[in-house]
Every structure is written in C-alpha cells, then in structure tokens.
Amino acid sequence: MLTVSSLRKIFKGRGWKAPPVTALDDISFEIGKGQSLGIVGESGSGKSTLGRLVSRLIDPTGGKLLFEGTDIGAISPRAFVHRPQRRQIQHIFQDAAENLTPHMTAFAAIADPLRRLVGLTNVNDRVRELADSVSLGRDLLERYPHQLSGGQKARVGIARGLASQPSLLILDEPTAALDVSVQAAILKLLHRLRRDLDLSYLLISHDIEVVRLMCERIIILRNGQVVEAGQTAQVLAAPQSDYGRMLLAAVPRLPS
C-alpha cells in the first residue's frame, strides 16, 4: 500500500552560517494493508520528519513515495490537500494540546475533516459516532482544548484522524505526554481500532516499549539513517548494530 524508496530530506541550515542538515538519508520501507510499522529513534534522528513527509506536510528532497501506486511525493503539499489521497492518509500528532485549534471545540475539531474531506453537511451524527468509537464522552464535545485532560485531547485527535476513514494513520508520539495509565488506555484504543477498521499504522516513538506492543515491524533511525530494520520481536531480542544494542540497554526496566 505504501512504498517508500530511497527517501531523502535535506533542510537548509538555520542561521546564516549553518550548513544544510540532512534529516533523512536513503530510507526505504513498505507498509501493507493492516500492518503496523514502528519508527524508533532519538530526538534529531529524523523520525518526525519522516512522518511529516509521508503525510505530505513537507516535500522530499529525493526518493519516491508511492501510495497505492500513485507517486504522492510528486504532489506539492499545497495541492495534496485537495487530492483523494488526503482522505486516505491521516496524521495523529504528538501532544494533542498543541494540535487542537484553541478556539474550536472538540466537536468542531472532529467535524472539520468531515466537512472538508468527506463533504458532509450534516455532521452531528457522524461526530457522535466517532466520539463513541474513541470512548470520548459526548458531553465533552462542547469543551475547548484547554478544558480537556491530556487523555481526552488525545482521543479528540484520534477521532479527528479517523473521520475521513483513512487506510493509513501516521501516529507521531501519540502517548508521549501522557501518564502511564492514560497511555495504556490510549494504546488499547489504538490497537482495537486497527483491528476493527483494518488500518495501517506508521507509529513514531522514542519509547521502545510502545513500539514493541503496537508494531509487528520496526525501524531504528539514527541521524537520518536506518540502523536496524525487521520484525520487532527479532530486532529487540537480538539487535544487529552497536547503536541498537546501546539503545535497548538504556531503556530503564523494573526488576522482574
């Protein structure tokens, strides 16, 4: 369904004497229907950039992005908004607090893609359906983002992402800002949704445990390059690279 080949992204340097930054270099992978791929890396590894490239929020510098046969990399972000693929690929952002428009209620946030992407005029029923599917109480729909808890905001973000019935969801650190118990609830929700709706996930996280639970396959990024790739269980049991080993060793664990 999604094929990424030799993807590259170079950013211009910040500041007048800074050299250009290669955020991603020669990234290739595939995601089939109903599959889940996890991207793990430190901050600065390029994982968020990868997510935004696949979502077509930014342009690649090189390489190909094929979605269901169409080269979506060639479509500019401005034009992509109006293409049918925009409905098919949705993005759930890190830290829902910053990604919900502050003056729009939860209802308005979920209704937005329904109006823009699906073309519905009567959105009430569908918004309520979506709220139910993410276990967001209907009474919370009239609230503004600053009146919602972290977990509730995350649910609004997910409901919004599901509105257009996408086949691929890009999840960028979906639970990073959440407490362990709220994180558990959100991960369970995402897992159930994937099963029920046959979604594919590109899940980006710095937390290996999250990727272990949610993704069958994993890619470890470092400085924009793939350091490890393969079945999650195998990579985590026996990392092939020094960096992979270092990363896994650094994860704090409870004594069992």
Added chain:
Amino acid sequence: MALAAALHDGFRRDPLTAITAGFIVAICGLALIGPWLTLHDPLATDSANALRLPSWHSPCGTDQVGRDICARIVYATRLDLFIATSAVALAIVVGSALGSVAGFFGGWVDRIAMWVVDTIMAFPLFVLAMGIVAALGSSVENIVYATAIVNVPFYARTVRAEINQRREAGFVEAARVSGNGSLRVLAYHLFPTTVPQLAVQMTLTMGWAMLNAAALSYIGLGIRPPTPEWGIMVAEGAGFIITGEWWVALFPGLALVLVVLSLNLLGDGLRDMIDARERR
C-alpha cells in the same frame, strides 16, 4: 458562554475596567437613544438666550446663537461615535486582511503589504489625515476614510505579528491534514487567535480616532457647522473663554476627554486581562 464568563471574571478583579466599560456602554446608549431624550432642538437658535450660564433650563448653558449646548453634546455623541467606530471598523478590516496575508504567506506578499504600511507610517499621522481630507473634501465620509487609512498600520502589524508567531504551530499542520487549504487555515484557524490582541488594539485606537475627528473639525476640515460635533463645539467655544463664557468650550471638551479617557482605560484594562490569560 466562555467569553461572558471570562469578561465577568476579569471585571471582578479589576473594578476600574468594569466601571469604564459600563461608562462606554452608557455612552453608546446615549448615542442611540439620547436624541429622543433631549428637551431642546440642537439646531434651534434663540438669539435672545445666547450665552446663558448653565441653569436648570439648560444644564450646560447656551452657545453664541442660543442653541442648547447639552442637546448639542448629546447629538454630537452619535456623530463622534459613528465616525470613530466606522473608521476603526474599516481600519480593522483592511489592516487585518493585509496583516494576515503578509504574516501567513511571507515572501513578496509580505514585502508589498509592509511597504504600503511603512509608507503610511512614514507620515505624521495627523498631517496625513489632514492632507487626505483637504484633498478629498470635507465630509463625514472623508473623515472616516482618512482616519481609517491612518489606523491601518497598527492593525496590519498586530495581526501580522500574531499570525507569523503561530504560523508553524501544530494546529496549523493538523488543519492542513484535515483538508483545509491555505486560505481556510488562515481564516478559520489562525485569524481567530489574533482577535484578543485586536480587541485591545481597537479600544486603544478608538480614542485616538475620536480625537482625530474632533481635531480635524477643530481646524475647520471635516464637519461643518451647524452640525453638532464635539470638536467644532470646542473650536467655536474657544473664542469665548477670554470673555468669560467658559461653558461653551468646557462641556464639549469634557465630553471628549471623558470618552477618550474611558476608551484608553478600557483598552489598558482589556490588555491586562488578556495578557494574564495568555500567560496562564
């Protein structure tokens, strides 16, 4: 309503702002219904009763042709408020549009828009207003246009700064992913975030706009007598101060001062309230 609750809360903490807000509301009320409440016709002359001291009959006294000053002040409220409000409204519309596209799109759009704004700001603003009215002719319409043009830069720059600051925010990207094109993102997602700052700016420039209109009339441009307007009334009354008829200039001047002061205080109060909320 979230806005009503926020205002109520803000006013409770800052009674001075609440009082000035109430005063402004009263002035608006006066502008709307005042003319029906006055006892005298503001244009009716009565030479026999010219230059009378304030009395029960005429609380502000009468002017040099016997017109009741109080009635004239009340009628002038409507005109002055109308000029200030329309000028500010026009300035907001044009300034916001300029500032929004400049802040959002950047590049040459930004350069051209800011070039226009900078050109306006290069002139001493009152002189510019004078020039526009002198060129276009004295009328209420032209005063509104002149005042509006002169105020556009403040709004344009405020909106541009607010939009620029938030252009890269997460919710902007999220709005794009939800299918909003650039203009929709700008209009529905970004622009409403500038409204609090705009509201503050608006009350502050209303006072200035009112002074501007009064000053233009004072120097003979703009409103023509016998139309009652605070500026003209002060101008006409100024000559009588020497001869001891202090009330002809004082009362309209006082009206102007009180309203402008209240608008400024209200603007300050609103700004404090809004800054406090944004800091939280």
Added chain:
Amino acid sequence: MLVVDRLSVHFPTRRGIVQALDRVSLAIEPGEIVGLVGESGSGKSVLSYAISGLLDPSARVIGGEIRWRGAPIGPIRERRTTRAAVVQIFQNPRASLNPIRAVGRQVSDVAGQDRVAPLLESVRLDPSKARNYPFELSGGQCQRVGIALALACEPELLIADEPTTGLDVITEAAIMQLIAELSRSRGMATLLVTHNLPLAAAHCHRIAVMHAGQIVESAPVAALTQSARHPYSAELLAATPQHAATPDDLHVIQGQLPDLVAPLLPCRYATRCRNRRPDCDLSPPELAPVASDHLIACRHPLC
C-alpha cells in the same frame, strides 16, 4: 538532612481551595537518591517547589513544616536569598536558560569564569560549547547545561523535577548516570520527581509514591518493586508496559485522581481502591512502618 514533617499546603483559587498536599512526610539523607513518583496532578511538583522554597506566594501552609538540618525553612517564595544548598532543575531545559546569552556566560555568572570548563566537562559537554546559545544545542545538551548550572552552586540537595521527560533514552541514561556519580563522589542527595516508575526504580535508592497530595508508600527500591504493600503502588507497577505482551494485556488503573477542590475522603485513594473497606472512610491513614524503612499509609495493605 532534609525532613518534610506532615506538611499540608492549600492553594486558594477561583474554583475553590485546592488541597494540594496533605500531611506529607519525607526524609532525605546525604548521598541518597530518592524518587518521588506519581501521576500528573499528584502534587509531586508542589512538594518539590515547597522544598526549594519556591512556592507561589498564594500558597497557604496549613500544617507541618520542612526542616533543613534541624532548622525550619519556609516553603514559600520570598524575596530574600535563595538557599544555595538546595538547587532545583526543571522539566523544560530551554525554559531555564536565558535564550539570548551564550551558555558559557550563564554558567560563569554563577560559578565564575574559571569553573566553566571543568563544570561543562563534568556534565560530559565539550567545553567549546560554552560559546553556543541555547537554540543551537539539543534538548539533552540544554538539560546538561541546566545541571551544570545547578551543580555550580555545589548543592547538598538536588531536586530534579522530570529532568529527562522529552529526552531520548540514551541521553536520559547519561544524565541519570551523572547524577548517580555525583551522589557517590560528593555525597549530594537527590530528589528525583517523575511519573516514570521504571526510571525511578533503575536509578534511586528509595521511592516515595504520591497520590492526590498524600504520600502512600515509601520504601527502598527492591522492597517496593518486589513487595509493594499499598494498592496504588501495586497498580502503578502493574501498569508498566514492560509486563504486557500485547496492548490487550496493558493494565489500566481504574478511576481518576479525585478533584482536589471538592470535599475529600480521609483516604484519597479510596474511590479507586480494590481493597476498600468501610473503616477506610473513618479517618485518614497515617504513614507507618510495616518493615524497617518501609512505610505505608493504608489500613488494609496488600500482603
């Protein structure tokens, strides 16, 4: 060295009085690394601010006190001297640094020019980074500068409030290792405030678990992880993702933190507790030892 003795703090707010801390007791000895663990809203930051003397002036201490080496200290921010013996590092590393001054200058402000290089080296930063501004450094590097600034005061107690949230695991491990080294070499005590229980378990000597403004359990790490006695601690341990094989196995702690403004039950965990009995509502549970150095506040602890 530091003793928090039955400290209770309230904050008057528009909605009502927030009963932020309730009879919190905690002790820290030199060289100890103590973890303060709880969900967000549990009051851990309030407690850390109280110990640093940085509480907002609107806070009201309605009971108990904090003692530093035996002498009482005030938890509320005053304009007088800051206590250099107790230093805090905060969650957002960039927010603590002045964005328009080079980091080297900021360190030299506190420590003097001569100590800049050795201090930066002690936090494993290349001394040449002293010329850089905060925006030129990564989050992890900024946090290390923040730690260097804190250490420049040669504190006896370091309060680290979520110092590694948002940082990747490798940087996190490096920072925690640094703190551990300093506690060994200088006898510096540390209070690590975090919602990440595995992190605390990996690096602390002792952990105090907080819930809704109350300390519910305080024990050495091994005792807590192997035989937690308070139902909430057990829930926190069970919720750790590493125990789950699939997302369906993940444990969700039932209920929510109670609203601290509303009238509260004596045991603030009662509404979420699986072990709740009628006598739990009679009076507040006191923090009492169940084994040496293992304290819990519960009438019906787990066995």
